Amino acid sequence: MITCDEFLAEFGDYLENRVPSEIRQELELHISQCRACHVLYDSALKTIRIVTDSGSFDLPQEVSEPIVDQVMARLRRERAQKP
Amino acid sequence: MSFFREVQLDDSFGPFVALKERYGFIPNLIRAQTLAPRLIEAYEKFESIALVKENALSRIQKESIVLIVAAAFQDAYTVAARAAILRSLGLSEIKIDQLLGDFRGAGLSASDIALLDFCFKLGMNGTSIDSKDIEGLRSIGYDDGSILEAVLACALTRFFSALSAGLGPDPDFEPQKVSVPVVVQKIFSPASHLHGKQGPYIRTTYQSPRTFAPFANFLKGHGFIPNLYRAQTLRPDIVEDESASIGKILMGGKALTRAQTESIFVVASSTILNTYCVAAHCNILRRYGLSPEEADQIAFDHRQSNLPEHDKIMLDFTVKLASRPFEVCLADIQKLRDSGFTDEQVLDCVALTACSNFLNIIRLGLGVEPDFELPPGFEQNKVHLPGTEARLTKDDAVIPISAAAAGDSDAGLVADAQAGNLDAFEELIRRHNSMLYRTLMAILGNPEEAQDAMQDALLSAFKHVAGFQGRSKFSTWLVSIARNTALQRLRTRKNMESLDEPAGDEEEFRPRQLRAWQDDPEQAHSKEEIRQIVERGIMGLPAKYRIAVMLRDIEQLPTEEVARQLGLSVPALKARVLRGRLMLRELLSPHFAARAGGARI
Numbered sequence: 001m002i003t004c005d006e007f008l009a010e011f012g013d014y015l016e017n018r019v020p021s022e023i024r025q026e027l028e029l030h031i032s033q034c035r036a037c038h039v040l041y042d043s044a045l046k047t048i049r050i051v052t053d054s055g056s057f058d059l060p061q062e063v064s065e066p067i068v069d070q071v072m073a074r075l076r077r078e079r080a081q082k083p
Numbered sequence: 084m085s086f087f088r089e090v091q092l093d094d095s096f097g098p099f100v101a102l103k104e105r106y107g108f109i110p111n112l113i114r115a116q117t118l119a120p121r122l123i124e125a126y127e128k129f130e131s132i133a134l135v136k137e138n139a140l141s142r143i144q145k146e147s148i149v150l151i152v153a154a155a156f157q158d159a160y161t162v163a164a165r166a167a168i169l170r171s172l173g174l175s176e177i178k179i180d181q182l183l184g185d186f187r188g189a190g191l192s193a194s195d196i197a198l199l200d201f202c203f204k205l206g207m208n209g210t211s212i213d214s215k216d217i218e219g220l221r222s223i224g225y226d227d228g229s230i231l232e233a234v235l236a237c238a239l240t241r242f243f244s245a246l247s248a249g250l251g252p253d254p255d256f257e258p259q260k261v262s263v264p265v266v267v268q269k270i271f272s273p274a275s276h277l278h279g280k281q282g283p284y285i286r287t288t289y290q291s292p293r294t295f296a297p298f299a300n301f302l303k304g305h306g307f308i309p310n311l312y313r314a315q316t317l318r319p320d321i322v323e324d325e326s327a328s329i330g331k332i333l334m335g336g337k338a339l340t341r342a343q344t345e346s347i348f349v350v351a352s353s354t355i356l357n358t359y360c361v362a363a364h365c366n367i368l369r370r371y372g373l374s375p376e377e378a379d380q381i382a383f384d385h386r387q388s389n390l391p392e393h394d395k396i397m398l399d400f401t402v403k404l405a406s407r408p409f410e411v412c413l414a415d416i417q418k419l420r421d422s423g424f425t426d427e428q429v430l431d432c433v434a435l436t437a438c439s440n441f442l443n444i445i446r447l448g449l450g451v452e453p454d455f456e457l458p459p460g461f462e463q464n465k466v467h468l469p470g471t472e473a474r475l476t477k478d479d480a481v482i483p484i485s486a487a488a489a490g491d492s493d494a495g496l497v498a499d500a501q502a503g504n505l506d507a508f509e510e511l512i513r514r515h516n517s518m519l520y521r522t523l524m525a526i527l528g529n530p531e532e533a534q535d536a537m538q539d540a541l542l543s544a545f546k547h548v549a550g551f552q553g554r555s556k557f558s559t560w561l562v563s564i565a566r567n568t569a570l571q572r573l574r575t576r577k578n579m580e581s582l583d584e585p586a587g588d589e590e591e592f593r594p595r596q597l598r599a600w601q602d603d604p605e606q607a608h609s610k611e612e613i614r615q616i617v618e619r620g621i622m623g624l625p626a627k628y629r630i631a632v633m634l635r636d637i638e639q640l641p642t643e644e645v646a647r648q649l650g651l652s653v654p655a656l657k658a659r660v661l662r663g664r665l666m667l668r669e670l671l672s673p674h675f676a677a678r679a680g681g682a683r684i
Contacts, residue, residue, distance in 0.1 A: 002289070002291060003291075003293065005293055006291045006292070006293050009291075009292050009293065009302065011661065012657050012658070012660070012661035013657075015661070015664070016642070020283075020287065020310065020313055020452075022287045022288065022289050022316075023289055023313075025289075026289045036597055039597050039598070039599045039600075040594055040597065042599065042600060043596075043599070043600040043668055043672065043675075043676075044664060044665065044668050046600050046604055046675065047664060047667055047668040047671055048664060050604065050605060050613060050617060050671065050675070051617050051621070051636045051637065051667065052636050052639060053605075054613050054614050054617040054618075054637075055610070055614055056614050056617045056618045056621065056637055057520070057521045057524050057618060057621075057633070057637055058517065059516065059517055059520040059521075059534075064516050064517070064520065067516070067534060067537050067538060067541070068509070068512055068513055068516060068541070070538065071512070071538055071542060071545075072505065072508075072509050074542070075508075075542075075545055076505060079505065
């Protein structure tokens with residue numbers, strides 16, 4: 001079985017589901033037998049899911065719209081003033 | 084003897100000793116490379132792994148492959164050399180003539196004919212190979228080891244042929260009569276629509292980057308292990324020698340700069356449609372100070388890039404050697420010398436082109452999946468598509484590289500905005516203002532300041548939209564404007580956080596929080612609580628990780644796109660995203676971990 005260090009070396013691609021099949025098998029075997037790596041994998045996946053679904057940093061429309069409106073008003077004003 | 088002068092090398096020079104032992108003399112193709120002994124080292128090792136080491140296939144089988152593929156490429160030098168070796172291995176002159184005339188009628192066994200048929204197809208029209216060809220070989224008794232060796236022999240032939248075209252060695256033996264129909268154009272037929280299984284076509288084995296030196300070196304040097312080598316792990320000895328030889332050619336020289344070397348390799352690969360190497364090495368070029376767009380432009384058409392004219396002359400030669408090897412002559416070499424290139428530099432250019440030919444056959448024969456995405460718009464924008472008559476010399480060769488943008492849904496609105504249509508511009512910025520805001524937040528870390536900077540970024544976008552050339556997607560361009568706006572503001576702050584440390588700076592990260600998380604961690608918190616926890620966590624990350632995680636996980640842009648926006652190579656970006664995610668996991672853990680239980684790593 002591969003070691004924890006070997007598991008961690010492939011970890012980034014494994015999280016992204018981007019490892020070749022022969023490595024996937026090794027990684028799956030490892031986490032089925034290593035609790036620490038299993039915890040790491042499980043919690044990292046959940047981190048990505050929580051962050052992705054959180055709606056964080058959405059700019060509320062009531063904030064974004066006035067910014068765009070202001071910029072466009074300024075551009076149109078400048079356009080109108082051009083000879 | 085060849086286009087290049089020979090210098091005396093020490094008789095004890097290892098590869099010379101090995102080659103002398105192998106042939107009883109030093110072939111002219113080797114003598115032509117004495118100015119760059121490391122190329123001879125690489126050559127000797129290639130030949131040793133692909134032809135000499137007896138393993139699944141016999142030497143005669145492998146030499147026969149080289150003979151017929153070289154003949155199909157009109158490579159008279161290699162044909163004469165390999166015919167002499169076959170004679171020394173006991174093949175009669177008649178048999179060799181039959182192989183060169185029509186190997187299917189040369190009295191070979193059905194399985195030998197099938198093997199040569201496969202190699203002929205791979206050498207001449209490699210894009211048409213799919214998993215069914217491999218299954219066909221298996222069904223008549225070839226194991227995966229034999230198939231790998233056949234692919235290697237075929238790849239080596241293409242390496243030989245590019246070398247002999249570019250180095251111009253006099254033949255070592257009387258030329259052979261060759262009557263194999265030449266169908267060279269066929270290699271350039273576009274990738275056919277394959278229906279076979281995804282590669283790699285042959286069995287692979289797991290090799291640990293901790294213990295297998297070549298993989299450790301790839302991780303350390305480039306931040307990833309190329310699929311091309313993973314596909315050959317059935318024979319770790321081959322991976323070891325092959326990667327060492329390619330490393331010598333690509334990285335061992337001092338005559339060319341690293342950026343020149345990579346540019347030549349990208350142009351050679353692009354010319355022969357070696358998409359695998361184009362994708363990988365456009366990424367590597369980013370490490371030498373080129374923007375993603377500039378690196379891609381070299382692959383599309385180096386003539387339209389911002390490289391110095393001097394470098395473009397070498398790249399013109401690369402295109403010729405890769406696409407029309409039979410036309411290369413001493414005058415081409417002389418032209419390079421007249422432009423100030425040394426013979427060592429030209430030799431390196433030839434070896435790099437040969438190397439790309441070698442790797443192209445490996446990736447086609449084994450069905451190697453690309454490590455990275457091709458530059459967007461490669462198919463549409465590629466100028467030197469083989470078969471296209473050399474545009475290099477024409478004055479009207481300027482082809483606007485519009486829209487990487489071929490697949491950019493903003494393209495129509497962008498054109499209108501560039502023509503001065505304010506409504507079109509407004510529509511564009513409304514489409515992308517969320518992404519713009521998140522980028523600003525990621526860098527500035529403060530909502531009020533991000534909103535303020537957004538006005539500046541939008542005005543700046545309008546000011547520069549007419550100059551947008553469509554080398555990237557419009558959204559990428561817009562984010563780069565936001566990024567620059569935010570960075571300008573950051574620079575006025577004290578203790579500016581660095582976003583631009585070089586790649587490879589991600590020291591090893593050791594997780595500390597190892598309590599298992601709840602099965603359904605979101606359940607214990609309201610949506611608003613989670614949003615606040617995540618925002619606090621992300622804002623707690625150092626800026627370079629924050630922006631990587633923001634664009635990848637909040638904005639959910641593909642890895643390649645984020646790498647482009649931040650001007651990083653894909654491996655460097657991946658390292659940052661992983662590190663950022665793991666740091667974030669630590670910060671979120673107190674909120675989402677289960678009450679009891681733990682583990683050690």
